[in-house]
Amino acid sequence: MSDLKSVLVLAGGLSSEREVSLRSGSHVTQALRRAGIEAQQRDADSTLLRDLAEDPPSVVLPLLHGAAGEDGTIKEILELTGVPYVGAPPAACRAAFDKPTAKAAFSRAGLLTPTAVTLPQQAFHDLGAAALTTHVLDRLGLPLFVKPRAGGSALGVSFVETAEQLPLALVSALGYHPEVLIEQSIQGTEIAVAVAxxxxxxxxxxxxxxxxxxxxxxxxxxxxGATTFHSPARLDARIAAEAGRVAVAAHRALGLRHLSRTDAIVTPGGEVHILETNVAPGMTRTSTYPIALEAAGYDFAAFLRGLATQAISTR
Known part of the structure; x- marks a missing residue:
């Protein structure tokens, strides 16, 4: 604990999730200060490297969402500086951020994840969108989810119930990434499982x-108020335990550390299907990670302090 003198919270960035990141950063910074920790929040900009060199904090807590924040870039930069940081290393971030890569890792680990295909925008142009979407529908059926290949906060994600809805959903997803992931819709209860x-x-x-x-x-x-969160989830004890096992297995399969959040669907039969695993879970007041901490009886500030200390000791 004596090595933890200051925490630098990185929040903001230039991704489409900037506003969420700033809200996460503010919530975390205030909590750390209430716990008596010297905490500063700042953006990742052209002065970051200079400031880290001139006045390095004890540890950096990155809360940058979206590209650069979750795709391994900021972790690569922090590795270059030698400053300890909370969260997964660069390679693990890249694997988790790219949805098809993560789904392949889940499948290798024997975990369930909805069947999907990933296609670039160029394929629809070169092969003909109508012909290609016909084959997609023949393979996956309906309903579907259409998502950008990478990204968070459900930006660019559409639920498709009819073939007529698919073209617009593709356009929406391609607005956030040049490749789309088209995924079977699994019916059931949506849950988020935090891992620490x-x-x-x-x-x-x-x-x-x-x-x-x-x-x-x-x-x-x-x-x-837009969403009601039940924590703990209204699941049979056996199924709740399985959801926890699956989330930990996903965390391990991707090589993550310190924290993660796995989003999943629990079918009426009790199967847990992973949608994705997030390396930089939202920490806003309406985010599921702080809600889970409260349900588990953890003080938010004490938990953050523990993560920071752990990052220093495992550098």
Whole structure:
């Protein structure tokens, strides 16, 4: 604990998730200060490297969402500086951020994840969108989810119930990434399972059940009162334990450390299908990670202090 003198919270960035990142950063910085930790929040800009060299903090807590923040870039930069940081190393971030790569890792680990195909925009242009989407529908059926290949906060994500809705969904997703992931829709209960390294071991926190009208989109995630969260989730004890096991297995399969959040669907039969695993979970007041911490009986500030200390000791 004596090595933890100051924490630098990185928040903001230039991705489409900038506003969420700033809200996460503010919530975390205030909590650390309440715990008596010297905490400063700043953006990742052209003066960051100079400031890290001139006045390095004890540890950096990156809360940058989206590209650069979750794709391994900021971790590569922090590795170059030698300053300890909270979170997964660069290679693990890259694997988790890229949805098809993560899904392949889940499958290799024997975990369930919805069947999907990933296609670049160029393929629709070169082969003909109508012909290609016909083959996609023949393979995957309906309903579907269409997502950008990488990214978070459900930006660019559409739920497709009819063939006529697919072209517009593709356009929406391609607005955020030049490749799209088209995924079978699994019906069931949507949950988020936070994982934290506690005493050196990844441990699942109580699953949070997401109860919202329609798609759990950007507004449903970050507008207070738009979504009801049940924590712990209203699951049979055996299924809740399985959800925790799956989240820890996903954390391990991707080589993550310190913290992660796995989003999943629990079918009526009790199967847990992973949608994705996030290396930089949102930490806003409406985010599921702080909700899970509270359900598990952890003080938010004390937990953050513990993560920071752990990052220093495992540098």
């Amino acid at each position: 390294d506690i005493d050196g071991e990844p441990t699942a926190l109580p699953a949070v059940e997401i109860d919202t009208e329609g798609l759990y989109d950007y507004n449903a995630r970050y507008t207070a």
